[in-house]
Structures are given as structure tokens and as C-alpha cells.
Amino acid sequence: MDGPVPLSSLVCVPVLLPLLAAGVKLAIGGRLRRLQSLISLVTLGLSLAVSVLLLVAADTSGPLVTDLGGWAAPVGICLVADRLSTLVLVVSSAVTLCVMAYSVANSYDEQEHDAPMAIFHPAFLVMVAGVADAFLSGDLFNLFVAFELLLSGSYVLLTFGGTEARIRAGATYTLMALASSMLFLIALAITYGATGTLSMAQLAERFATLPEQVKLMVELTLLLAFAIKAAIFPMSAWLPDSYPTAPAPATAVFAGLLTKVGVYSIIRLEALLFPSGPVSTLLMWVALATMLTGVLGAVAQTDMKRMLSFTLVSHIGYMVFGVALSTVAGLAGAVFYVVHHITVQTSLFLVVGMVERRTGTTSVTRLGGLMRAAPLIAVLFFVPAMNLSGIPPMSGFLGKLMLVQAGLADGGWLPVTLVAAGLVTSLLTLYAVAKVWGKAFWRGPRADRMGRVVESEEGTGEDPVVTTTAMPAALPLSVAALVTLGLSFTVLAGPLSALAQRAAAELMAREPYISAVLGRHP
Amino acid sequence: MNSVSLLPFAACCVMITVGVTLLLERSLVRVLAGVIVLGNGVNLLIVTSGGDAGGPPFVGRPGMADPLPQAMVLTAIVITLGVTAFLLAMVHRSWQLTGSDEVQDDTEDRWVRLRLRRGELGDAVRARRDAYRRLVVEQRAELANLEAEQAERERLEEADLERRISRVHNELEQWATRLREQGLPEEELQLRLEEAGLRDDTGALSNLERIEQLREEYERRRARQAGREKELFKQLKARQKEARKQMRTAIREERERQALAQDPELEGDD
Numbered sequence: 001m002d003g004p005v006p007l008s009s010l011v012c013v014p015v016l017l018p019l020l021a022a023g024v025k026l027a028i029g030g031r032l033r034r035l036q037s038l039i040s041l042v043t044l045g046l047s048l049a050v051s052v053l054l055l056v057a058a059d060t061s062g063p064l065v066t067d068l069g070g071w072a073a074p075v076g077i078c079l080v081a082d083r084l085s086t087l088v089l090v091v092s093s094a095v096t097l098c099v100m101a102y103s104v105a106n107s108y109d110e111q112e113h114d115a116p117m118a119i120f121h122p123a124f125l126v127m128v129a130g131v132a133d134a135f136l137s138g139d140l141f142n143l144f145v146a147f148e149l150l151l152s153g154s155y156v157l158l159t160f161g162g163t164e165a166r167i168r169a170g171a172t173y174t175l176m177a178l179a180s181s182m183l184f185l186i187a188l189a190i191t192y193g194a195t196g197t198l199s200m201a202q203l204a205e206r207f208a209t210l211p212e213q214v215k216l217m218v219e220l221t222l223l224l225a226f227a228i229k230a231a232i233f234p235m236s237a238w239l240p241d242s243y244p245t246a247p248a249p250a251t252a253v254f255a256g257l258l259t260k261v262g263v264y265s266i267i268r269l270e271a272l273l274f275p276s277g278p279v280s281t282l283l284m285w286v287a288l289a290t291m292l293t294g295v296l297g298a299v300a301q302t303d304m305k306r307m308l309s310f311t312l313v314s315h316i317g318y319m320v321f322g323v324a325l326s327t328v329a330g331l332a333g334a335v336f337y338v339v340h341h342i343t344v345q346t347s348l349f350l351v352v353g354m355v356e357r358r359t360g361t362t363s364v365t366r367l368g369g370l371m372r373a374a375p376l377i378a379v380l381f382f383v384p385a386m387n388l389s390g391i392p393p394m395s396g397f398l399g400k401l402m403l404v405q406a407g408l409a410d411g412g413w414l415p416v417t418l419v420a421a422g423l424v425t426s427l428l429t430l431y432a433v434a435k436v437w438g439k440a441f442w443r444g445p446r447a448d449r450m451g452r453v454v455e456s457e458e459g460t461g462e463d464p465v466v467t468t469t470a471m472p473a474a475l476p477l478s479v480a481a482l483v484t485l486g487l488s489f490t491v492l493a494g495p496l497s498a499l500a501q502r503a504a505a506e507l508m509a510r511e512p513y514i515s516a517v518l519g520r521h522p
Numbered sequence: 523m524n525s526v527s528l529l530p531f532a533a534c535c536v537m538i539t540v541g542v543t544l545l546l547e548r549s550l551v552r553v554l555a556g557v558i559v560l561g562n563g564v565n566l567l568i569v570t571s572g573g574d575a576g577g578p579p580f581v582g583r584p585g586m587a588d589p590l591p592q593a594m595v596l597t598a599i600v601i602t603l604g605v606t607a608f609l610l611a612m613v614h615r616s617w618q619l620t621g622s623d624e625v626q627d628d629t630e631d632r633w634v635r636l637r638l639r640r641g642e643l644g645d646a647v648r649a650r651r652d653a654y655r656r657l658v659v660e661q662r663a664e665l666a667n668l669e670a671e672q673a674e675r676e677r678l679e680e681a682d683l684e685r686r687i688s689r690v691h692n693e694l695e696q697w698a699t700r701l702r703e704q705g706l707p708e709e710e711l712q713l714r715l716e717e718a719g720l721r722d723d724t725g726a727l728s729n730l731e732r733i734e735q736l737r738e739e740y741e742r743r744r745a746r747q748a749g750r751e752k753e754l755f756k757q758l759k760a761r762q763k764e765a766r767k768q769m770r771t772a773i774r775e776e777r778e779r780q781a782l783a784q785d786p787e788l789e790g791d792d
Contacts, residue, residue, distance in 0.1 A: 148601045185564045193571030241628040
């Protein structure tokens, strides 16, 4: 290692590099497709490498801090890479790299459309930069900017192509996101009015001196803003409504990362700014409601994308539960679950994108016989689906086990109820994915829809759906890489959970973060 | 800490209220206006939270304004501008596609409504089937009534016939007894009886003929009755058929209406 100085200046790379690449790609426009793909992949690969480097550094020598703009921490804006942020950053970089490879492979057969490359990639890269910025941000206002960055990218991706269904879904999504942003801004105004700072490290110290009521108001406003982003129960209705209409790679990365940014912010909020607040009980209840309503919604769906969106909502409940426990074990479980869930949910959505490419539909009432017709897709669906529903020894099981142990260790009646609800949710998730598996893959074929052009319904304004059996090798490879990453969490469960424990301990201690940012222990 | 001046704060409250109210509208243009007003209200709130306006900078007077909220507000304004531009493009696209700027109901809502309509259709079909069944039961009861009436009438007629036959028999007996009392030997009596038959004894003949006539009349009535019953049954069948046809047409119409209302986004749901 070269020492902490050059390493800490690397902290801004995962944010700046994708932004730079997005600018370059916008300048290139629709030309030079191969170069374009290369730029995207190299950028994301570099981000991944830097993230891994940062993770190792943060794990061995404590949080790394970069002050931006030459102003020191409490006044200027800083990026902080501690164990939690670098861990999620590594996973998110790996996932975005796979998704980018998938979308590059997916668009090779659409040579006549120049627009996807010219708009999709820059928007995607801007979103990735926003996600990285949100993870690394050490300042609440910078967190807001990061949210806006990733949201503007996601607005473009969600309404991609401007079809009627996407515009409708986009209206819901955009307005929900805007409402949440406005709430966040209001919370920022209140916070600044009350404390005179927005640097998280300084806020962590100043909140301690505030009256309880003011603290509670700030905490609840911030929590509400983040909860909308994370799709926690009363604020989760927008998610299953808007995600399924977006293009597959976009949905995959939304599902994997955007809600987790909300969860990450809640973890930061609860652990760093408001430790041991009175909000834990409230969080437990909303976690319970999120788990159960989400999974019941998933059971009722007949469309694969909608089903997955509902399981996404439901499993956010597990992470919120881990945060609400506010113990090291609970936080560690939540962190482990975030890592697991990013990978698994993304790979599932990508596989569903492959199903749609192959058959032209994702509705299980029309699908059938995919096991015979496309065994590779079947395997790629089955493994993460079982992983999601928590079949031992996969990481879904391990994550739930950590949370269950943490909940039982707490011992109160509410955590124990939540543990029971978590197990029921897990079982119902298994039921939901098994239903989809049985209908779409296991039963006999419904109708011969493979390998031909299916005319779209009149008035939807969509292009005819082109289904194809041609499968560029990079497509299953990118998904297989993600599935393997998900499986590797089982093999690496020991080191990974130890890392999650260390990250949680660091979060609960608070002191390393604060002193690193404020430069007390150089 | 600076105190917050009341007027800007009141302005924030009003603007945020107006913004939220507009945000809850269905029309996207109103929503856009709401976003703009709400954004400005929130930005004003940030400036307000920064404290007093303070004196001019660079002059060296004490009590300059806090520069941080102003920097933040600049950022927020730029972001609001970008989002507004995007929203405007989206509204325009929505208007291009659908000719209106109203937000459609979400998929789940439409699905629930579709299921409700299907439930209503099911109820209508069930109601019709029940009505049909009731009709059949009524007509059966009617038929049974008619049959019972008929049986009663036949029974009465039969009894009447029996009575008449027995009266004729009685008369015959009396006549025979009278002859016996006059001391007529049995052979003579039998002979007389035969003679009465041969000689067209008015009393005996009329009795026998009457029995025959009555039988014939009974048969005729029976046949007429059977014809009427058959007619009635036919009528009943035709009525039932009509009812069934009506029910089928109604169900088909309902189905067609539903097929027209099929939603492309909900395809495959049942």
C-alpha cells in the first residue's frame, strides 16, 4: 500500500469517473458503437477495481476522507469511505458492470436503433455516479444532490422510448421521487436552521445537544424522505406500479440499487445521527407491514416483473428490521442482507428480461414449457429464485439467519413477532417464486410464441415485440456472473459476515467516522 | 442561533400548501405548476432557515449573511429547473400520445376494477340462471296443479259412472226379485231375462247402452285431456327455451363488452 494519502484521494473516483464517461459519450453521440461500449465497460470496471481497493483500505486503516473543493470537513463537502459504504459500493459496482455488459449484449441486435446507445448509456452512467455519490457522501446536502443525480438518470431510463405505458409509469415515479426530494429539502432546511451544519459528522455531535422534540421532527422528516426512496410500506405503492414497465436492464439496476440507496441512508441516519432514538419501535412496525403486504402482493401477481417488484418491497422489510433492532448483530444482518439482495434481485430481473426477449411476454398465464425451450434461462432463473426465498445454504438463508438470531437475541415480543413474520414472508416468497417457476418453466408450452414477431396491442404505441432465439454469448454470461456472485456469498459467508459485523460495529461506535471526518486523529 | 423572520416563513407555508394541493391534481400541467411552486417554496424555506439577510459583504460590517444556505439554494434551484424541464417534456409526450394530460389510473387500480366488473358479470349470470330455474319450478308446479285437477275431475266422473252403473244393476236386481216374488220359477226367470235382452226390453237395453255411452264419453274426454296436456307441455318447453336463449344472449353481450374493455397492460391476468 502507498499509504493513506493517495488512497483517500481515490475516494472520488467512483463518482467522477462515470460522470466523465457520461459526458464523453454524450459528446460522441450515436457513432462508434464499439468504442462506446468499451468506454462504458472500462469505466465501470475501473470503478469496481477502485471500490475493492477502497474496501480493503477502509477495512484495514479506518475511514478514508476526501475534502472536495479544498474546504475542510465541517464547512466544505467531503466524501467518506468507511466499511459500510465501500462494501455496498463494491457490490453495486459489480452489479452495474454486469448490467452494463447485459445491456451492451442485448442491444447488439438492434443495429437500426441509434438512440439506445446514445441515451441509455449516459443516463445509466449518471445514475451509477449518483448511487456511488450517495454511498460515499459525508454531507446531507451532498446526499440530496446524489439522490437528484441518480433520480435524473433513472427518470430518463424509466421513460426510455416514451411509450404510453412508460410515460404513465414515469409520471407516478417522477412525482413520487419529487415529493420525496422536496421532503428531503424541507428536512435539510429544518436541520440547518436547528444546527447550522449539514456535515453528518458534525450533525452527529450537534444533534445530541438539541431538544428531543426538534430531534424527533428532523428524524421523522428525513426518515419519511428516505422511506419513500426505499419503498417502505405505506410509501411503497409506487414501486410495483412503475418498475415493471422500464427496459429490463434499467428495472434490474433500479431494483438492485435505488431502493438500497434509501435503505443505506436509513442505516446512516439511524446509526450515525440518531442512535437509540424512540423511532425503533415505529421502524419495527413498518418493517412488519412492509414484509407482509409486499409478499401478499407478490403471491397475487401473474406477471413475473410485477411479482418480483412486490418481493422487492417485501424484502426491504428485512433490512429495516435489522436497522430497527439497533444492535451490532441486527445492523450486521441488515448489511449482509443488503449485499445479498442487491445481487439476487438484479439477477432475477435480468433473467426475466431474457425471458421477455425470448418469448415476448412475462405473464405466467401465457408462458409455459420454458424449461425445455430454454434450459439455460431456466437454470439462471431457478438459482437466484431459490436464493431469494432463502433455501439453505444460499446467502438468502444466511442473511435471514443473521437477522433471526439478532431478533431472538433481543428477546422482546415485537422483535420475536418480526422474526416469525420474517419466516412467514420467506415461506410465502418461496410460494410466489415456485408458482412462477411451475407455470412458466415446468408445465407444457402454452402456444408457439417463440422466434417470431408478435404484433403489439393496438393503441399502446409500442413497437411490435421481436422475440428471438438468437442469444449473444455475453447475455447469459453477464447474468451467470451475477448469479455466481450471489452464490459466492455462501462460500465467502465467513469473511463477509465478519466484515458486516465489523462494519456494524464501526457504525455503532460512531467515533471512528466522526473523528476521521473532523480530522481529530490524523 | 438567529431567529426566523415571520413573513418569509409564512410565504413558504403558503407556497408549499399551494404546491402540494396542485401536486394532488390529475392533470399533469397543474402538477407541473405545483412542482414549480413547491420547489420555490422549499427553496425559500432554506434561505429563511439561514437566518437574517445581514449586511453587505466586503464592506467589513459585522453580521454578514450565512453564505452556505445561499450556495445550497443555488444548487436546489438548478436541480428544480432540470427536473421541471424533464417533467415538461414528459407532459408534452403524454399529450402527444393520449391527447390529454391526465394521469391514468395505475395498473393495480385498473386490475381491481376489471376484477370487480368480472364479479358483477358473474353475479348477473348467476341471477339470470336463478331466475330461469325459478321459472322452470313455477311451470312445473303449474303443470302438476293442472294434472291434479284433471285427476280429481276424472275421479269424480268415475265415481258418477260407478253410481249410475250400480243403480242400473239395482234396478235389474229389483226387477228379477219382483218376478221371483210373483212365483216365477228360476228357469223361467232366466228365460225372461234372455228374452228381455232379445226382445229389446227397453229398461235392460237402455241400461246397457247407457253404460257403453258413458264409457265412450269417458274415453273421448280422456283423449281430449291428453291432447291439451301435450299442448301445455309444448308451450312450457318453448317458454323455457326462450328464457334460456335470452340468458345466453345476455351473457354473450356482457362478455363482448368486457372484451372491448380489455386492457393491453393487464394482458394475461385472470
